[in-house]
Amino acid sequence: MSTQQVTFQECNTQFAQIFERVLKNHEVISVYKEPEQGIVMLDAxxxxxxxxxxxxxxxxxxxxxxxxxxxxxxxxxxxxxxxxxxxx
Incomplete structure (x- = not known):
């Protein structure tokens, strides 16, 4: 399971597309704001x-x-x- 990183800004402007990628492709997306600040998005x-x-x-x-x-x-x-x- 690989994790793709996107910036907070990218996530903010492309949330719907990222959300669909997580659901449809079972991607794990790491969203970071600063090097030590981030979250992970994955299918529930x-x-x-x-x-x-x-x-x-x-x-x-x-x-x-x-x-x-x-x-x-x-x-x-x-x-x-x-x-x-x-x-x-």
């Missing part, structure tokens, strides 16, 4: 996903279980289950 769904991921990884036990599951999947240690029983 992507932001929610990032926050959820951070939450899930913030608990060491949960993080380890997730990483273990990823490792098992990469090693082909998977099995299919019938999920219908869990949906009723």
């Amino acid at each position: 769904k992507e932001y929610s996903s990032l926050v959820e991921t951070l939450y899930l990884l913030s608990n060491p036990v949960n993080r380890d279980r997730l990483y273990q599951g990823i490792l098992q999947h990469q090693q082909g240690q998977v099995r299919e289950i019938d999920v219908k029983a869990y949906l009723d």
Whole structure:
């Protein structure tokens, strides 16, 4: 995910176009006013996903279980289950 930088002035004059780029192209736009003053614009769904991921990884036990599951999947240690029983 690359971040494109635009100035505050550019964002101010082209807000609608930048807003559409963020939504349609899933671009991350960094808007800066001065070298140490800026914000980041990104799609709200992507932001929610990032926050959820951070939450899930913030608990060491949960993080380890997730990483273990990823490792098992990469090693082909998977099995299919019938999920219908869990949906009723």
